[in-house]
Amino acid sequence: MNLVTRKKLEIFVEAHALSHVERMLLNEGVKGWSVFDGVEGAGAHGAWRQSAVDGGGDMRLIIAVTNEPAAQKALAWLKDYFSDYRGLVCLSDVQVLRPERF
């Protein structure tokens, strides 16, 4: 297998910010991502669970495999964003096929 190393961003954000963050990813050159719904969680602000009330408070996970420069730009933006809003981002290395896609 011809594998090359790329960066994987895992971004946990509140539901209300999802499209905001997705727009940023597009702007910063991230070419693809997938979003997953969290069902519950806990953190510095206490615990939460998905429900029909309390709009916007549940967390989504955005997974984006991308190249190093785009990842760095997204991180810079997110650093700022997370100084106001809940959530976190983590970065790791992954091996992918078809490097040109990322």
Added chain:
Amino acid sequence: MNLVTRKKLEIFVEAHALSHVERMLLNEGVKGWSVFDGVEGAGAHGAWRQSAVDGGGDMRLIIAVTNEPAAQKALAWLKDYFSDYRGLVCLSDVQVLRPERF
């Protein structure tokens, strides 16, 4: 970016054990986690799929980014737990902003 390395736990547990494991995480010093619903899977005990019957058997994924000592303590507990119950845990390195949060 000022990134530091932390540990990411990915814990697959049966639905019935979710709150049990979450309490453990809290006790062992893990400061935050997020939970996701699996829709189907397979393993040594055969295949399963989410449904309205067979309560408690579907798997949840707990993602927790944390520091090394807390991760080790959680792993020790989980090793024991998984000797009785279904599921698995895997550990990897991730880079995060704001290290003090983990």
Added chain:
Amino acid sequence: MNLVTRKKLEIFVEAHALSHVERMLLNEGVKGWSVFDGVEGAGAHGAWRQSAVDGGGDMRLIIAVTNEPAAQKALAWLKDYFSDYRGLVCLSDVQVLRPERF
């Protein structure tokens, strides 16, 4: 903790191909996996969101922790598969307990 290194595959595939890919995993010697539902995403073919229409187009994430040879065989198959169909796969190292399970 007695941790050993194994491979984690994260496979993003369209819903219609899920059972096709799962059968392959079984054939190639992957002993376990878990599947998660994406809610939206974007890529080279544009953006998508889960809905009651447009059957088969939403993405699933298959997470499979496995040994190196099985991972390589799955990757070879997927390389081929992804030359026709949408989706991607990424590979990374994880630490696990009970290595014999993978």
Added chain:
Amino acid sequence: MDIFGSVGSAAAANLLTPAILFFVLGMVAGLLRSDLAIPEQVAKTLALYLMLCIGFKGGVEAHRAGLSSELLASGALGLALSFLTPFAAFALLRVISKLDRTTAAAVAAHYGSVSVVTFAAASEYLRGIGVEFSGHMAAVLALMETPAILAALLIVGGNASQGAHNPRRGALLREVLLNGAAVLLVGSFVIGAITGERGYDRLEMFVNPLFQGVLCLFLLDMGLVASRQLAMSPNLQFNLLAYALTWPLLAAAIATIASAQIGLSAGDTTLMAVLAASASYIAAPAAMRIALPRADAGVYLSLSLAITFPFNLLIGIPLYQAAADFMVR
């Protein structure tokens, strides 16, 4: 001959109701591996709705009828059946099959406990052929869910505390006594019994005309799930299969005789037989996963869900009704 004839035609009539046919549709679609599926959250809600209706209507009727000695007798019989039959089932399973103690006990728990949907289908069957039954049978249904689980734990005894996770006892107790389905069933019964006629007037349109339709949808889902479970367990031992098809008859016979003995009506006797014959596939697996994680879930789910459930639904219900009719009249 006369009896067989009438059972046969009753069974045929039962088979041709929409609810049963939707179950068959689900089975067929599942066996053909169609991607037909009721989304999980909706299916769970349909199950809750059935609980709510059964409990509430039962409560309202119990309010009408008042506290009768019959209720107490039925309740006691139900409790006894649920708690005692698992011991017999366990012994039988150990003799006829090679199941380990733990799995055999878990299977016995499933058969001592009950299936709400089988109960619902039986109620509709009785309604369809004009046989009356008491509202408080919904309470008996609720009473029979958990004693079987306790019996299984007694059977396994010390072995139950497998591994180091005994703190899970709290979780188990909560699961057994406070599982969502049981709470909703009992709660709705109590609400029906409190609000009586006035409450019924408000909810009649919600709990009555929709019930048949929701039952159809849920049975469609059950058919899909049962056939999938069947496909996942290709090599069930023949003896286990025989168990799953004959134990219901045995349990129903015992329940029928005992019900007739304590003077229940033909309708109530039928329902008691149905409860005894039916096996749980929601509450019992949930409890077993916590209490007996080493029991083989493939076995107990396949038997209760993929064999006994269809058997009772398609053949058992009219049979038990005919037997009750014969015994009580």
Added chain:
Amino acid sequence: MDIFGSVGSAAAANLLTPAILFFVLGMVAGLLRSDLAIPEQVAKTLALYLMLCIGFKGGVEAHRAGLSSELLASGALGLALSFLTPFAAFALLRVISKLDRTTAAAVAAHYGSVSVVTFAAASEYLRGIGVEFSGHMAAVLALMETPAILAALLIVGGNASQGAHNPRRGALLREVLLNGAAVLLVGSFVIGAITGERGYDRLEMFVNPLFQGVLCLFLLDMGLVASRQLAMSPNLQFNLLAYALTWPLLAAAIATIASAQIGLSAGDTTLMAVLAASASYIAAPAAMRIALPRADAGVYLSLSLAITFPFNLLIGIPLYQAAADFMVR
């Protein structure tokens, strides 16, 4: 004495309706940590269904009644209450509690805004005791959702633009004006007002007989969510608790007097009081999370959802109705 007696017996009657009892069931199940749960997607749909029905039925009735000056007066009063009461609530909170400015403003926004389910329960209560009210109160409900949120932003002033993410202003405006619930409520009202009797004939069976049942299910879920929220906030300050129990009385009193002043009927006066007394837990939190992310969500959710909502549902509604009856007659 006479009044107290009748309020008491009305409250008791209110407490014994299925809807209220299902809420209590949810609270109890939640406090006992049962795993009973209405799946999230279904619960969200139930909420949408309630919006649709309230809006549509209100629109149809407004179509029947035509545009009256009463509608304008009610709407103006509702707007005023929603926009002005947050300033008073904020001032009060700052005096009696140690909440920071931002959190106090967020709490004030919640209490100025409204709870659709409380409104629905009050409508059913009025229907149950035979008190008439205007269809256009559904429009007043819609009007009162957002002014309170704007008021909170005014209160916080410059501080609102926390951090560098001011581009979020667009998101906020969209959230406030175009949040799903509001759009469906207003849209259904308009559709009801356009299609009138003809539309009602087509949808009657959908919006009417089911409503009670769906309300029961949703209240069951609210009970579960409220008790969970309560469990998550063990150490609420006493003063905040007192606020959450007395502010509704205050707001209801003001609304009642003002409504009587402008000549609303007893039914409309009751609903206006209910709207003023109720606190939002869907639209307001969503807006606050965007606009005031540093406000403590634990505080505003606990107060509105876990304290004020049950209080209004169980005690407030019959009380406000009795007061309206007294004032208007």
Added chain:
Amino acid sequence: MDIFGSVGSAAAANLLTPAILFFVLGMVAGLLRSDLAIPEQVAKTLALYLMLCIGFKGGVEAHRAGLSSELLASGALGLALSFLTPFAAFALLRVISKLDRTTAAAVAAHYGSVSVVTFAAASEYLRGIGVEFSGHMAAVLALMETPAILAALLIVGGNASQGAHNPRRGALLREVLLNGAAVLLVGSFVIGAITGERGYDRLEMFVNPLFQGVLCLFLLDMGLVASRQLAMSPNLQFNLLAYALTWPLLAAAIATIASAQIGLSAGDTTLMAVLAASASYIAAPAAMRIALPRADAGVYLSLSLAITFPFNLLIGIPLYQAAADFMVR
């Protein structure tokens, strides 16, 4: 003039029904980027419910009417339209647009296949204006889902076997013949035809009074999805747009003439025209994703979902009915 006038007023009346207005509400909310959304699992269930009702009611009516030669003629016509029109659509698309062969074939498959919701809306329209139609048109609907897909595969020919994943042929066949929607539609039809009047009595309250309401909710969702799809495809070629607006007229005209020729009633003729004019957006995309993964999904979804569906719903249905009325009378 007379005809145009009556078409116009019929269209206006159609536009002012709740179902259509909820679709418009969804479109508007979507274009304004409101976060209004019907949760996905619920929306999928609403679609299944519509299938179940259409199939079941059709089956019951077919049971009443018995097997007629008309049914065979309608079925044959439907099959022919579904299988043959894609060849014409493909040829046209290749001439007027720059679509590659594969995408053009995929689009043709969508337009040869049918839209269940358009059919449902048309049935309700006919019911609303008192025009009768046959229950077996539901069977024709089912028959028309898949031939168009096979036609598209024939058109693409050898090219269909793109890449190395020909084992997918099994998946494709299963998807085409056993997709969930089709199975439920056909299964419910058969169940209705088997149980007839007796079955209808049991399910009437489930399949009838709720239908309108569920259709409203589903159309609301369709409006949201269609406007989102529109927003995602900002630069559709003008020629494709023109195709999506004129092809339905062409197909409806052919279907109307052929239906009149074989002697169908005005109601059945209308529905045949609606089926011919409507484009699939559930079954066809699912099949195309498997069979022709290189076709541009953005194109076929935008045309069928965001252009043709609203066009048929808002303008097409009353138009086709007027034409059928004119041709058949």
